[in-house]
Each structure stands twice: as C-alpha cells, then as structure tokens.
Amino acid sequence: MESxxxxxxxxxxxxxxxxxxxxHFPNIFRYVELAEHTFLSSRGIIVFDRNEGGWxxxxxxxxxxxxxxxxDRIEVLLGISRIGAASVTWDFEIIGSDGELAASGSMTTVRVGPDGKPKILSEDERANLEGR
Structure with a gap:
C-alpha cells in the first residue's frame, strides 16, 4: 500500500x-472494520441504517x-484499491508497536439497500470515497 x-x-x-x-486472528478483521467505519463516517457516508442499508x-x-x-499500540493503514458500481475493495496493513508489518490483506464490501440487494453507489458516495 503506497499511500x-x-x-x-x-x-x-x-x-x-x-x-x-x-x-486472536479474527480481531485483525475487527480492527480493519473499525478503521473502515471511521473512514466512511468521516466522509459523510452512512455505515448502516435500517432504511438505507449497509456495507x-x-x-x-x-x-x-x-x-x-x-x-501493543498498532496502526491500521486502510486504502481503497478499487471502486466498482456497488462495491469497494480495501487494502490494509496492520503495523505493530515496533513498526513492523504484522498483517496485511484486502476486503471487498458491497453497498446494499435495506432489501440486502446491491445498490449502485451514488455520485456523492463515489466522490466522498475518492476524496473529491
């Protein structure tokens, strides 16, 4: 992950x-999810709402x-590697207290409506994800 x-x-x-x-290994995914939710919220993107759906x-x-x-004080580095019509692929790195890489990987999420079906990203959501 470059930047x-x-x-x-x-x-x-x-x-x-x-x-x-x-x-315990599943907590790595919990750390990534926390960073993802913080990122989305900071961009004004709804993480989950019964009437709007989720990711x-x-x-x-x-x-x-x-x-x-x-x-250990860790850093979660989270970046977007791909934005699809209704999906986002994230790359992540977890850096340990010693500055060394502890884990890395990727995660794909899909924007769904309250019916659980994929929902095309709005232009505003796409712009917020891209930082425009």
Whole structure:
C-alpha cells in the first residue's frame, strides 16, 4: 500500500487476545472494520441504517506476518484499491508497536439497500470515497 487514505491507532485490549496472549486472528478483521467505519463516517457516508442499508463483506483475505500482544499500540493503514458500481475493495496493513508489518490483506464490501440487494453507489458516495 503506497499511500494509505486512512490511518488509525489502536491499542490491543485483553479481550482481543487468546490463551497464548496473542491477538486472536479474527480481531485483525475487527480492527480493519473499525478503521473502515471511521473512514466512511468521516466522509459523510452512512455505515448502516435500517432504511438505507449497509456495507456487508463479500471477500476478505489476510496474511499474518507476526503476532500482536496485549498492550501493543498498532496502526491500521486502510486504502481503497478499487471502486466498482456497488462495491469497494480495501487494502490494509496492520503495523505493530515496533513498526513492523504484522498483517496485511484486502476486503471487498458491497453497498446494499435495506432489501440486502446491491445498490449502485451514488455520485456523492463515489466522490466522498475518492476524496473529491
């Protein structure tokens, strides 16, 4: 990821870890989702509304490079690699307290209406995603 569009700092909490003391792998996706929601909200894009719909995940992939532990301050770097008619593909990196890459991957979300069917992105949503 060359130039992340969103950067979020988080701290690994006790509940994020498993018996080994390391972050349990699904929490990596939770960190990415938190960064995604913060990014969307900061751009005036509704994350979820019963009358408007939301952004369910249709594909996620991650490579885990090294473990994260309780108390680590991490950075989630989130960028958009593709905007489709009704979808967004995000690339992410998780950087550990030591500045080293802990995980990276991608996630595709689809804008859906309240009926759960894909909803074409409006020009305003597209402009907000692109930072225009």
């Amino acid at each position: 992340p569009r969103h950067r979020q700092t988080l701290e690994v909490a006790f509940g994020d870890t498993d018996a080994s003391g390391w972050v 369910p995940r249709v594909n996620v992939s991650a490579d885990f490079k090294r473990p994260l532990q309780l108390g």
